[in-house]
Amino acid sequence: MNVTPSAPVKAASVSATLNAWFVANARDLPWRRDGFGAWGILVSEFMLQQTPVNRVIPRLEEWLARWPTPASLAAVPPSEAVRAWSSLGYPRRALWLHAAAVQITQLHGGVVPSDVDDLLALTGIGDYTARAVAAFAYGHRHPVVDTNTRRVIARAIAGAGEPSPPNRGRDLDAMGALLPQSVHEAALFNAAIMELGAVVCTSRSPKCEVCPIRKCCAWRAAGYPEYTGIRKTVQKKFEGSDRQVRGLIMAELRSTHRSVTEAEIATLWPDAAQLQRALASLVADGLAISAEGGHTLPE
DNA sequence: GACACGTGGCA
DNA sequence: TTGCCAAGTGT
Structure with missing residues (x-):
C-alpha cells in the first residue's frame, strides 16, 4: 500500500536533503566567503538581478575594492557608479544602488539595515532582495x-x-x-x-x-509532464529595440568624462527619431542629463 | 498586472 | 541564426 508522507514530513525531508547536498556541493562564490559583509551581499544582490553570476563576479570585486562601505559610494556622484557598472546591463540598477547607499548613510548611520521593511524602503530593493539581504547577510529566518x-x-x-x-x-x-x-x-x-x-x-x-x-x-x-499553464510573456526582440539604442547611448556616455554632443550621438544609430526617443527616456530615468553642448552621465 | 528595462552566452 | 534565459524592480 502506498503511503503518502504528510506535507510537514516531506518538507523536512526535502530541506534536510538539500542542505546536506548544498554543504557538500555549493559553488565557491565571493559572497559566500566568511566575513563578506552585509554591504558586499547587498551589492552582489543588486548586480545579480537578472544578470548571470559569471558576469557579476569581476564587477563586484572591483566595486567593493573601490567602495568598501555604503558611505564611500554615497560620497561620489552617481555618474561614477554608472561607469563602474560597466556593461552589466540595466544601468538604472547602478543609479538605484547609489541612491540606496545614500539612504543607508543618511538614515541608518552607514550600516546596511537588517529589517526587511527597512530594506524594502531602499531604492531598488524589492521582495527578493530585501529578504535575501536579511537572510544571507544577517542569517535571519525569512522565506527568500x-x-x-x-x-x-x-x-x-x-x-x-x-x-x-x-x-x-x-x-x-x-x-x-x-x-x-x-x-x-x-x-x-x-x-x-x-x-x-x-x-x-x-x-x-x-x-x-x-x-x-x-x-x-x-x-x-508524474512522468515529467509538459507545462500547460500560462506562458511567460516572451521577451521582445532586442535587435532594433529602444533598449538596444539606449544601451548604445549609455556606452557612449560611459566612455568619456566630457559632454557627448548631438553630432556624436547621431552617429550611434540611423533612425534619428528613435535615437531622440531613447535619449529622452534616459534623461527621464536620470541616467543622462543635458549639459553644455550635449549630454553627460548624472553628476 | 502587464510591460519596459541591457547584455551576452548557449543550444 | 534565432530564441531563450539570467539571484527583479518600478511604474
Whole structure:
C-alpha cells in the first residue's frame, strides 16, 4: 500500500536533503566567503538581478575594492557608479544602488539595515532582495523567493514543469512551508534551494540524473509532464529595440568624462527619431542629463 | 498586472 | 541564426 508522507514530513525531508547536498556541493562564490559583509551581499544582490553570476563576479570585486562601505559610494556622484557598472546591463540598477547607499548613510548611520521593511524602503530593493539581504547577510529566518526557488518548488512539490506566474503571497507561503524552523537551517535552505535551481534544476535541460531530491520529486513521479499553464510573456526582440539604442547611448556616455554632443550621438544609430526617443527616456530615468553642448552621465 | 528595462552566452 | 534565459524592480 502506498503511503503518502504528510506535507510537514516531506518538507523536512526535502530541506534536510538539500542542505546536506548544498554543504557538500555549493559553488565557491565571493559572497559566500566568511566575513563578506552585509554591504558586499547587498551589492552582489543588486548586480545579480537578472544578470548571470559569471558576469557579476569581476564587477563586484572591483566595486567593493573601490567602495568598501555604503558611505564611500554615497560620497561620489552617481555618474561614477554608472561607469563602474560597466556593461552589466540595466544601468538604472547602478543609479538605484547609489541612491540606496545614500539612504543607508543618511538614515541608518552607514550600516546596511537588517529589517526587511527597512530594506524594502531602499531604492531598488524589492521582495527578493530585501529578504535575501536579511537572510544571507544577517542569517535571519525569512522565506527568500527567486526564480530558482519558484522553479524547484513548482517541479519537486507541485509536479509541474514550470512555475505559475509569480504571486507574491502564494510564493512566500510555499517557500515558508518548506523553511526549517531552525534559524541556521533556514538560512542554509534558502541558499540551497536557489543553488539547486541554478545548477541542477535549471530551466532548460535540468540534470535530473544528479538531483539529490529526485526520489521525492513530484514532477519526476508524474512522468515529467509538459507545462500547460500560462506562458511567460516572451521577451521582445532586442535587435532594433529602444533598449538596444539606449544601451548604445549609455556606452557612449560611459566612455568619456566630457559632454557627448548631438553630432556624436547621431552617429550611434540611423533612425534619428528613435535615437531622440531613447535619449529622452534616459534623461527621464536620470541616467543622462543635458549639459553644455550635449549630454553627460548624472553628476 | 502587464510591460519596459541591457547584455551576452548557449543550444 | 534565432530564441531563450539570467539571484527583479518600478511604474
